[in-house]
Amino acid sequence: MKLTTKSFGVVAILAGSAFCAFGAQAQEPAQNDGLNASLWYQTAVEYKTTAISVYAGATRLLDDAIGDHSWTAALEQDGNYSSKPPAIILDVDETVLDNSAYQSWVVTANTSYSSKTWAAFVNDAISTPTPGALELTKAAAAKGVEVFYVSNRKAPEEAATIKNLQQYGFPYADADHVMLRGEKEEWGSAKATRRSAVAADYRVIMLFGDNFGDFTDDVDGTIDERLEVMDEYATYWGERWFMLPNPTYGSWESSAFGNDWKKSPEARRQDKLDALNSWSGPQE
Numbered sequence: 230m231k232l233t234t235k236s237f238g239v240v241a242i243l244a245g246s247a248f249c250a251f252g253a254q255a256q257e258p259a260q261n262d263g264l265n266a267s268l269w270y271q272t273a274v275e276y277k278t279t280a281i282s283v284y285a286g287a288t289r290l291l292d293d294a295i296g297d298h299s300w301t302a303a304l305e306q307d308g309n310y311s312s313k314p315p316a317i318i319l320d321v322d323e324t325v326l327d328n329s330a331y332q333s334w335v336v337t338a339n340t341s342y343s344s345k346t347w348a349a350f351v352n353d354a355i356s357t358p359t360p361g362a363l364e365l366t367k368a369a370a371a372k373g374v375e376v377f378y379v380s381n382r383k384a385p386e387e388a389a390t391i392k393n394l395q396q397y398g399f400p401y402a403d404a405d406h407v408m409l410r411g412e413k414e415e416w417g418s419a420k421a422t423r424r425s426a427v428a429a430d431y432r433v434i435m436l437f438g439d440n441f442g443d444f445t446d447d448v449d450g451t452i453d454e455r456l457e458v459m460d461e462y463a464t465y466w467g468e469r470w471f472m473l474p475n476p477t478y479g480s481w482e483s484s485a486f487g488n489d490w491k492k493s494p495e496a497r498r499q500d501k502l503d504a505l506n507s508w509s510g511p512q513e
C-alpha cells in the first residue's frame with residue numbers, strides 16, 4: 230500500500246475554532262486533505278452500501294462465471310485455460326481489509342504515511358473486513374472457487390496479514406494464497422506477474438481491488454490516459470473487474486502530479502488543485 234495522505238488536522242481544528250470564535254472572513258481553507266475521505270470511509274453508510282453493492286453484484290455472477298469455461302478476468306490468462314479450476318484474485322488493503330484506523334491516525338496525529346508506521350499498524354493485525362468481502366469470498370469458496378490475495382504489503386508482513394485475515398474467517402488465508410510484494414524476485418509492486426502465476430494454474434474469473442493496478446499494470450499515465458485505459462476495458466467493470474471505492478489514497482492521486490513523488494508536498498498539492506475543473510465563481 231502506498232499512502233500519500235498529507236493531512237493538517239490540527240490546523241483544521243484551530244482554523245475552525247478561530248472561524249467560530251471571531252466569525253472571521255477570508256480564512257485560508259484548512260488543508261486537512263485526508264479528513265473528509267477518512268470520515269466518509271469510516272462512518273458513511275454511503276461507503277458501506279457501495280462496497281456491499283459491489284460484492285453483492287459479483288456474488289450474483291459467480292454461477293455464470295463458474296459455468297462459462299471461456300470466462301476469464303485476467304489479462305494475463307493465456308493458452309488453454311478452459312479446464313483449469315476457477316479462482317478469484319482480491320487485493321487486500323481497502324479491498325478486503327479496512328485500514329481506516331491507520332488513515333484516521335494519519336489525520337488526527339497530523340502526520341503523513343510512512344512505511345515504518347504502516348508496518349507497525351500491519352503488525353498489530355487490527356484491520357477489519359470491508360463490507361461484503363467476507364460474504365463474497367465465502368460464497369466463492371463454497372462453490373469451489375479458490376481465493377487468492379494479491380497485495381502490495383511486503384513479504385515480511387505475511388504472518389500478520391494472514392493472522393488478520395484468519396481472525397475473521399477469510400477463506401484460503403494461508404501462505405500459498407496470500408501473495409505479497411517481494412515474496413519472489415519478480416513480484417514487484419506491479420501485480421501482473423502475480424496474476425500470471427495464478428493464471429498458470431487457474432481460470433481467474435474475477436478481480437477485486439480499490440486501485441487501478443489491481444486490474445492492469447497500465448496505470449501510470451496521465452489522468453486522461455488512465456481514462457482511456459478504463460474505457461478500453463469497459464465491458465469488464467461490474468462483470469469481471471470489481472472496484473471498491475477508496476478516496477483516501479491510490480494511483481488516482483499520484484496521476485494528478487505526474488506520479489512524481491520527488492516533488493515537494495506543496496508542489497504535489499498545487500498540481501492536484503490545478504487538476505480540478507472548477508467553476509469560475511459568481512459574476513460580480
Ligand SMILES: [Mg+2]
Nearest residue numbers: 320322323439
Ligand atoms: Mg488496495
